[in-house]
Amino acid sequence: MPTSLPPTAVMPPQGASAVTPIAFVQAILLAYQRRGMNPAGALAQAQIAPAALLDASSRITAWQMERISDVAMQELDDEALGWFSRRLPWGSYGMLARASLSAPTLxxxxxxxxRHHALIADDIILTLGVAGDTASVSITEQHGLGALREFCLVSVLRNILGVACWLIDSRIPLLGAQLxxxxxxxREVYAVLFSGPTLFDSAPAAIRFDARYLALPLRRDERALQQMLQRALPLTVLPYRRDRLLVQRVRQALAAHPAQTHGAEALATMLHVxxxxLHRQLKEEGASLQSLKDEVRRARxxxxxxxxxxxxxxxxxxAGFQNEKSFMRAFKGWTGQSPAQFRQNQQGLGTENP
Incomplete structure (x- = not known):
């Protein structure tokens, strides 16, 4: 996604970690080379030292990646940074965002x-698919992407994921990615680029996530879009934090294995956070792990x-209790009765099975 920041001096944040591989910068420089343009100004504004370009193991910060991408998009007048057979003029991805803004659901x-991406670039085709409870966005390559292939496929997937998160104001944790x-x-950087496992040598390029996110309503309007477009690149560089479905996902995980104790660490690993x-986002949603455990245990x-x-x-x-005594104490707190009294009082209300 583009930004509308002018290419003037901007101070980087202090203490930021360098994770983004220099290979992505090299891809941007290749776009300059193909256009016969000098990237020196973009490198200077992003504070990327020439020596870093010579070391394949070099890393840059998210701020540096955002900055060089922003300047390059403006200087090249190409929001695709050379990926496709024709340029995507300034404002192309903003147009796609605006066309999606009035949709009732994600x-x-x-x-x-x-659908609209195919109108501006026919080198690739994006497809939204649903199989069971899993949704996916995949990329079909219509033409060879050459030396920019990795940067293009990663950027397009990160772009649509970032926009999707922004539209519903929620993190969308990935079940996996394949390239x-x-x-x-x-390759270790991909654990940061895509949450969940990443498979290589697996076509087509795609990301997978819980299909329930597709039913969430959008939470953005034209005013929010205008504000986002002032600085949109962080959507593709930095992970979105809040997960509107986290409570539901935690509840489902607990219910799937009610007899387990479900420690926070094991549950967090299962949910890729x-x-x-896990604790912070549950608190933001007005819930806690203990309250959800109690809710699932009570229902069971x-x-x-x-x-x-x-x-x-x-x-x-x-129901997941370590002993009968703790269960009876908890049950009385829920209902005001012992389990035996409750069962006796409710006789005949349900179908009894062995």
């Missing part, structure tokens, strides 16, 4: 984005008491 917005080229020397992020216990004749001890174990 799914409709992404369908529009994919049709061999693992590069900087850090334990700290009530179901077993109403619909089976299992002994109380077995119900406690199946």
């Amino acid at each position: 799914g409709v917005a992404l369908k529009r984005w994919c 049709p080229f061999a693992a590069p020397l900087h 850090s334990p700290r992020t 216990a009530l179901e077993l008491l109403l619909r089976t004749r299992r002994p109380i001890k077995q119900v406690a174990e199946a």
Whole structure:
């Protein structure tokens, strides 16, 4: 996505970590070379030392990547930075965002984005697909992308993911990503570029995520779009933090294995977030891991008491309690009754099974 910042001196943030591979900068320089233009000004504004270009292991910060991309897009008048057979003039991706803005849900917005992208660039085709509970955005290469292939495919996927997150004001954790080229020397960077596992030598280029995000309504308007376009590149460089479906995803994970204790670390690993992020985002949504555990345990216990004749001890174990005593104490707090009293009072309300 483009920005409208003028190419003037901007101070970088202090203490930022350098993660982005220098190979992506080399790809931008190749676009300059093909146009017969000098990239020295862009490199200077991004504070990228010439020596870094000679070391394949060099890394730059997110700010530096944002800066050189911003300046290059303006100087080349190409928001695709040389990826395609024709330039994408300044404002092309902003036009796609505006066309998607009136969609009722993220799914409709992404369908529009994919369809309209083909109108501005026919070198690739973007496709939104759904298989079961998994959604995907894939890229079909219509023409060879040459030396810019990696940078193009990664950028296009990161771009649409960033826009999708912005449209619904939520992080969309990826279930995985796949790319049709061999693992590069900087393969470890892909753990940052795409959450979830990344497969190489796997065509087509694609990202996968929970299909429930497609049903979320958009939370942006024209005013928000104008503000975002003032500095849009961070959407493709930095990960979105808030996850509007996190509570639902945690609840589902807990319910899938109710007998497990579900420590924060194991659950966070399952959901592809850090334990700290898990607790922070649940708090932002007005929930906590303990409250969700109690909710799932309560629902499981009530179901077993109403619909089976299992002994109380077995119900406690199946609901995830370590012993019958702690279960009885928790259950009385939920209902004001012991499990046995509750079952007796509710006789006949459910179908009893062995």
